[in-house]
Structures are given as C-alpha cells and as structure tokens.
Amino acid sequence: MYKLKILVSLLLWQGAIYAQNPKKILLKNATIIDGEATVKPRIGSVLIENGKVKSVSYVPMKDISSQTKVIDCTGKFITPGLMDAHVHLGTADLKNLKRAHATTDSIMGNLLKHGITTVRDMAGNAPFLAECKRKVQEGQVAGPEIFYAAQFAGSGYFKKIGNGRDGGVDLGNSAWYRAINSKADVKPAIASAKKAGVTGIKIYADLSKELILEITNEAHQAGLLAWAHGAIFPSKPMDVAKSNVNSMSHANDLVFQQIKGDTIEIGAAWAQLYKGLKLDDKVRDQLLLEMKKRGTFLDPTVFHAENNKMVNAVLITRRANELGVKIVTGTDWIYPTKNESVPLLDEMKLLLGKCGLSPLQVIEAATWNGALVTGLKDRGLIRVGKRADLLILSSDPLVSLNAFERPEMVIKQGKVAVSSARL
Template identity: 75%
Template sequence: MIRLKILVSLILWHGALYAQKINTVLLKNATIIDGDAAVKPRIGSLLIENGIIKSVSFGQLKKVSPGAKVIDCTGKFISPGLMDSHVHLATADLSNVEKARLSTDSILVNLLKHGITTVRDMAGNAPYLAYYKSAIENDKVLGPDIYYAAQFAGPGYFKMMGNGRKGEKDLGNSAWYRAISQKSDVKQAITDAKKAGVTGIKIYADLSKELIREITEEAHRQGLLAWAHAAIFPSKPMDVAIAGVNSMSHANDLVFQQIKGDTISIGAAWAQVYKGLRLDSAVRDQLLLEMKKHNTFLDPTVFHAENNKMVNAVLITSRAHQLGIKIVTGTDWIYPTKDEPVPLLDEMKLLTSKCGMTNLEVIQAATLNGAEVTGLKDRGAIRVGKRADLLILDSNPEQNLEALFKPHTVFQKGKMVFQRK
C-alpha cells in the first residue's frame, strides 16, 4: 500500500499519465522525424490503429478515418521513442525486493516521461528484470520496454566478485551470471539463459578468444544476440570483433588492441592508459574495419568515458562514425528517481559536440540503431507497420536535442502514457 501511494504521488507530481485504450488515433500536421537520418523531416500525419502505425501521409490531409481521435500537431514534431542501449536496472541491493522496487518504479516512470520507451539492460538479476518486463508489457507498471542480457565471464571474474552484490548468492552459478571455462557446457548455459528470458548474452571478462567465438556462435544458433565488452581480458578487442558479436561496448577499450602481445593483462593494460597511452590510428582503423565487416554495432558510452577521463573514447567513436559503423546510445550510468535530467541526453550531446555526428544521426543512434542492435524490427522508425512508440515534441530536435527529453506527449504501443501539463 505504501509503495502504491508513493507511485501515485510521483505520477501526479510529474504530470498527467494515461493508459488510454483508444484503438484509432490520428496525429495530423506534425513535422515527422523518421528515425533514419537519411530521411528528411517533413510535415505529415500518422494514423495509429491498435498500437501500430497504419499509415503515414504527407502534405494536406484529405480524409480522416471515421471514429479516430484526432490530435492536431500543427507546429509540433513527432519522433520515434528513444532507447538507452546500455542500462543496469537490477544490479543494486536486491536483498529487500520491495524496497528495491520502490526505487525502480520511480526510475522507470522518469525514463518514460523523458521519452525513453525501450531499454537494453546489459546484465542484472534476471528474475527481477523478467518481473518488470512482463508487468510493463501487460500494462501493470509504467516504464520502457526492457530487453536484458545474461552475463558470461570466466570463473576468475566471479571469484574476484565473491558475494559483492547484495541479494545475489553464489555468483557465477545462475542462468544470468554464468561462469564459463573450457570445461563448461556452453550450449546448456545458453539454453538456461534463454529460459531466463534474455535477449542476448553479454560476453564480459576472463575468457579466451576460443570461448568468445564459441559463445557467440552458440548464442546465434539459439536465436540470441551476442553483446560484448570491447576488451574481454585477457582477450584483445580484435578477438571480439573477429568472433562476430553483435555489439561492442565502451569505445575507450578498443585502445587495448595496440598493446603488444596476443593477450592483455587487465592491470597492466589500464596502467598504460592512465599513463597516457597514445592512440595508434592504424591499429584503430584495422579494428574498426573488422567491426564493420561483421556489421558490429559500437556502444561507445562516451559520457561514461568523459566522466572517467578516458580521452580515447571520443577519438575512436568519431572515427567509427566516419567509417560508417553503426553507433548506438548507451549510457551505463545511474538514472535518477526524481524528475531530473537523464544521462542519455548527455551521451547524445557528446556524440554531436565531440564525435562529429549530426543531430539526426544521433537521433538514429537512439532510435533505429537501438532497435536493430536489440534485434527489434517493430520499432525505431516512423513507418507503416511499426509500433507506435512515439514522442510529440514542442520544438525541433534537429536544432536542439533537448527537445526530445521534454516531450509534450509520449505514446507507447499507441497508448498515451504521458502528457506534460
């Protein structure tokens, strides 16, 4: 009861939130930001039926669908809902689940009201995430759709972690935190992870290049994605890229490829970085081109890097963009529980100010690319047949990205879930 009262108070304080079940909605005369940077924004209208974009028309609207709720968006802009492709919603203290959910409920509402309608959770407690994934999909909790990973790492990593996460016991022996060695049954481990509801396997640390490849190939065989850190230690970034993973996180870590030797020591490698390891552009480009060959997305987390004085992240991300590697917007940062600015805005601003991307390209990274890296074909762009996860904006995000994070209205599955007063 206490949790319910707090959540209701939070919702009323933030603005009008809805779960209106209107089958047909017409959004007319808005400037449509497609989600694909190659598509020029232009004025048009959207017809939504049963949560799906039924039609997209440009120019003067000649006919209005009978029975549709019509919303005049003259002077406004419509974009796809945003996606943070690197969050952690279930790595905090879970020893008191009811207390943890109070915080998570507030974070999820804040994400949604800032226009974030989908997240890729890069490893955490799977039962906790499964609860929220189901509750959100069934309209029992307000929040972005959640797609999550199981974390695979070597036994040494989990031994180092011990029982460092409160509410988690016996790390390394669950379907979502799995210790993998040469003796492990990788096929069974991935089957177990799939049963826990994951969308991808996060390949994390303390794994050989042979195991990275085996995990990647088996994940793909079982219909899951392979998401990896850029450096797995002792394996180098090139080992990860050659394995054909779907995404590599943390652009700064690609610099470890230039350290001599077939393998790298985590302590010695970071020591070189903090001593000012200079980026070798030839090594960088060779690695980035290998990523491009495999259509591997880069999840650069430049905001995270800038806050930790990792200067190579923006240099590598900028070059990746020049080479045509698809970039997604992940933060790997803490989200506030109150109505405060969110780190995804900081990530997107850095991609424009320091990495050479236009606002439309960054919007694509936060919409269409985010959907693709998660294997989602039903969202990320304003097209017929896509899910109606949409933001109605008061000003032009092509001119100012902050407009995305102050949406007038947020639609999720065609339902108005937030409207700013």
Template identity: 70%
Template sequence: MNKFSVIIFLMLLQGVAIAQKSESILLKNATIIDGDASVKPYKGFLLIKDGYIQSVTTTAPKVANAKVIDCTGKFITPGLMDAHIHLATADLTDPKKARLSTDSITGNMLRHGITTLRDMAGNAPYLANYKKDVQSGKVLGPDVFYAAQFAGPGYFAMMANGRKGEEDLGHTAWYCAIKTKSDVKPAIANAKKAGVTGIKIYANLSKELIREITNEAHKQGLLAWAHGAIFPSKPMDVAQSGVNSMSHANDLVFQQIKGDTIEIGAAWAQLYKGLKLDSNMRDKMLLEMKKHGTFLDPTVFHAENNKMFNAALITRRAHQLGVKIVAGTDWIYPEKDEAVPLLDEMNLLVSKCGMNNLEAIQAATLNAAEVTGLKDRGVIRKGKRADLLLLDADPSITLNALFKPLVVFKAGKRVFTATEAR
C-alpha cells in the first residue's frame, strides 16, 4: 500500500470511530484468516455490530446504514492473546506507580495487536481493578483473565522474603498454601470470589493434592492450570490429573529422573549437567496429555533465553502428536512502543517447533482462548466478539505483520489506528 492510500484509509477509519456506536461496520474485500489453521484464508465481507461479528460471507451482504470500508489487499485476523503473562508480581507497594507501569505495558500490547491476556498468578485485587477499568473503558488495554496460585506451605515460606508488599504470601485467596485435602474446597471457593478464572497449581504438592485441586476446581467452574513439574510430583502425575494446561515444555524432561518423586535442587542440577531427552518417555508424557485434552503452554522463548533447549524439541513432538499448543511468553513486556515477546514466541513455534504460520496464529488465538475457557473469541465467526486486527501484509507469509496492525478492533470498537509513522 502506498503512503497516499494509507492516509485515505485511515481517514475512513476515523469516520468509523465517530459512527461505530450507532452504525454497523462492513469490512469488505478483505482476506480473512480465521484463527483455526484448518480453515484456508479466503476473501470475504465481515459485518460488525454491537461489538460482535454479525456475519462473515464471501458475497456482499445486504445491510442498510452500514459504514463500508474497502479492505482490498488487506488481511483480517482475530485479536492476539498471550496465554502466559504476569502483570501483578512486581513491587506493588506504590499502587499509583505500579498502575502507571501496567497501563503503559498493556497499552503497548494493544498497539501490537494483543487484545486478551491469561495472567498466570499475581495480586488478584490489583488485577481485578485493572480488569474493571478495561471493561468500563476507563483504560484501553487487553482483557485480563487471571489465576490464583496454589502451592505447598514450604514454597511460600521460601518466597516470602523476596516479595515486597506481600508479607501474607500463602495466606490470601490468590496466593494460597495447601497442606491437606480439607484445605482445597474452601481455598477454591475463596479464589473464585477473588475473580479468578483458573487455579495455577505450582509447587510443593503431592500428586494426590494435585488431583484434588484439579477436580474441585472443575466442580466449582474454574480451570486448572499447572506447571509441567510440581516438585516433588513428577510431570506424569500432573498429566494424569486432568489439568487443563501444563506450562513450560522443558519441565517434562524431569519425568526421566528415577524415583516416584523429584527433589527440585537435584533435578535442576541434573538438567544443567546435560540431562538428555528420552524420546520414549517424552512420547508417553505427551500422549497422556493428548488423552486428557491438556494444552501445552511451552514458553519456548523463555526456555531458549535460559539455555533450556529441550523445550523446543518437546514442543515440536507435541505438535506432531496432536497436543494443542498455546502461545505464551512468561516474559517481561516493554512499557514503551517497542516489539513484544509474543512475536519471538510465535517465530520460534515456526522455526524450531514445526508449525506453519497459520498454526502459530491458532496457538495465539483459538487455542489461547480455549485454554482460558473463552468461547466468545479466537476465531472469525458469526456471533464471536469483534476482537480483530486489520493488517496491511499477509501474516501467513510473515508473522511480523500481526504486530504492525493498521487497526485494532476490540469488542467492535476501534481502539488503535496506526499513524503514518508506524
């Protein structure tokens, strides 16, 4: 697209911003990338009204009083999602300062096409307040769905000295120490009251407690998200519990350590001495995950930066075996208008894990929505929320195009339009 065309296009979209509350918006002649990699990109017409996709057709729909935007030569995808982030684990002793930082981080995410986040444990009141402000329109940012972290008391005792403003670590609804099965039911009820979507099963728990937490979370309408290894419990214990997702593909290598349980210090020492991946053990683990419909949240970018190269190998095999992969970073996001790590994660899913671009897009859209229990987004279909990216280049050729959107729509509203400089 030449510079003149971009300027005219953005002027048209300014009109959308004024009229979008009362009028329908018809995006015509775009190439639509569904979010489900099995659906081939196609030319179509996308009608938005009242925050939702009213129709997606290959011929022009008959609709009165719609604002029509010609998207010839452009591409539409679902909004992106980072399925592993932590927004509320830093120093929160100065709430105003912390919030300014969070708003800068999430604003940058939104500009780069990220419209939803799965926060994998942090201060729930802080996250609830942020979520409320986003929903009310007070703040422009991605929607956030967050977890409570459950672990054994030994873990929280170990961590207590390093968390400013969290002296009660292990004794809140969102950071909860679990000692016995009798603790589980009330702890999950309290977490649900704190607004969480899932329980993050983290560390220092027996396989019996992992199963108890998973089952009770599901009974109370919450999801169960776990680390790949819950020391002293082994990865197979986690997979057999029926959790909804397992994070950090590299953790699965700890299944190879002999014994019914694993000690965290000794396990990591073995890893860094060059613990070699056993392909038979790996496949048994992954097939168990597939059997239970457990998603793999591999955090390959995080692993590569920490020289944990088994993560990519395990993720590649998981994809071959049909385990669903979600794109999450567990990485620090910049506050300024800078590149975001979700691009790095997705590029690694393609370059090292055997995915094509459409499959990587599915990991950051449909799969990420499903692992979070969200049925209203992640694909471009009638009745789904209009969380959409309008792109000037084809992301099936270059994933970079996803992170330079011309327009970001969130619930049908234009929340970001690129400037000429961008």
C-alpha cells in the first residue's frame, strides 16, 4: 500500500508539472555549457520549441512571441541532460511483475529528478524494459528514455548462472539472453534481438575472438551497436578491441591483456589480480591506442571498481584520457528508489578527482559521449535541432560537480519534467 501511494503521488506530481508546459520556452541569460568539452561556456539564451532547441543566441533576443514562456536564468547554468551509460533496470526478480514495475517506476522517477534524461541499459529482460520505455514515452511514468541491449555469451556461461531469475525464462534461449556456440548461431540471434527492440548487443563472456568478430559484424550490418566487456574470457582485451566493438566496459578488465598466452582462463586471471597484478604500462598503452584508433569508447565504471578495491581502473582510465580515448559515464550500480543521491554523480566525481578529466570533459562524458556510444546524435549537446533535454543548475558545475545533485529544473524533450521553481 505504501509503494502504491508513492506511485500515485509520483504520477500526480508528473501531471502537475507537465500541465504547466507552454509550447515555447525561452531560457534567458544563462551560462550555457554546450556538452562538448572544447566549447567554451558563454552567457546566452536557449529557445525551445516542439521538443527541440530552436535557437541558441549569445546576444539579446528580440521579437519574443507572446506565447513564449520566458524564464530568467541570470546567474544560473544550463547543461544537456545527463546519461548513465551502464544501468540494469531489468534484472530484478520478475516473478511478480506488478511489484517489479512499481519498484522500477520509483527508480526511474529518481533518475529524472537528478537530471538523468537517458540511460543505456546493459542487458536485462527485454519485454520488461520495452514496457518501461513505453510508459515513459507515453507519459505514464516519469523517467529517462531507455535504450537496452541483448546479452550474448557462450552456453557455458548460462549453464553456470542457472535459471533462477528473469521470471523463469530459460536463460540462453531468449532473444535478450542468447547462447552463442558457433557462427551459425549469430545471424538468427541478431535478428531475434532486433525484433525485441534492442539498440545494441552486449558481448559478455565465454566467446572466442572469432565469435566476437562475427557478432560485431552482424550487429553492425543489422543496424545495431556492439557493446562488450573489456575482457570476454577466454578472449583477451586486445581481441575485443580489434573486433571493432563500439564500447568496452570496465577499465579494470583491461589489465588482463598482460597475462601471457593467446587466451585467458577466468579463475586464474582473477586469482592473479587479487594477488596484486601490477599494471604493465607498455601493454596498457598498446591496448588503449588500439581503442583510440578504432574509435572505441571506454565505459570505465570506476565507482564500481573503487567499491570492489580494483585499483587498476582509475590508473587505466587516467591514461586512456591522456591518450585521447573517449570516455563515457556508466555506473553498473544499484539505484535508490527514493529521492536519494545517485551513483552517477559519484562516477563523475571520480573521473574528475582521480582520473584527471577536466570538469568540461566529465560533463562531455556524461552527455555527448553517452549519446554517441548509444548511437544517438539527437541529444547531448545544446545546439540548434538537438532534442531539448536540458538541466538548469543554480550553481557552477565547473566549480563543483555537486551542482548536479539537485538540478533546479529538468527539461525533457522540451517539457519541464522537474522543477523546484514556479513557472
């Protein structure tokens, strides 16, 4: 009953906010942080119309329509909406779908309140995620837009984890959790995943380098992206990079490249790591330069690594940034259901404080890079024609990232979704 009351309150709150939305909104006199790190912030105004950025002006705007709602943002800061590029919203116990949706709806509302307007879900129950996505798009639930993956792995992996989750689905034999044992499995599996609405294939474990390459090529031919773990045992990280995947997750996993041999055994590799495997700088740089050459994004999940005492993640991410590898902010962490702090901010702070990114680079990682790694070119920047997913902050995020903790206003697709101020 308590959770039901929360859900009803959330829906009423969302309806009240959306009812205030005018057709045009002018955000006037704010410091605009574009989303691309090389663009210097400037004071200007942003006109929103039909869910998109209609104009960005750095001179006083004239002839404002009487139908335009003008919001004075003097002393405030505008950034693109944030993106968590590594979440898992569809991996909870799904035996009771009503309860699972109530919990996830609360999580999604909290994501939006904290300025997260888009997420890349890195594998879960596709029908469940499709329903979550639909409810958000139709305005039934407040939350970010969801793009999700199908997880491909060898049959040995699925046998190891068993069938005790995902609502009783036979893992390894669904469109979203698929066992791949030969090249002949790949094309029909890709077709099935695409029908399930995925944006990308998550290449996960127990796959040879030949199968990784086959999956990546077939995914790209089908118009899907290929997202991989940094190490896909028994394949090494360099095998993954050379397959032309779009992103590699978990910077800590890249250390396994230096283990001798053409393949790596998962148990032995982790045993070496826990004994204090020292990072080989030459091997690390060879791998990172290969990623840079191929335009492979690094999804380092340093907050996850720090919480699990994986010290190499920070060292590898710092060097990746120095070498010009594009970085995205992903957490792979549990999100709270209530209005509590979110791990994305912790990830951003670690990228700034320990990994050497500048504040503008961190914001780029959490906006434009997050969009690009998901195949989205319609958001992540404050430019004419881009989707109007915007945050209004009351303090300067270039001075302190804590400015993102409580956005004063969250605008999603041109509509005010969250506001602490009266319009």
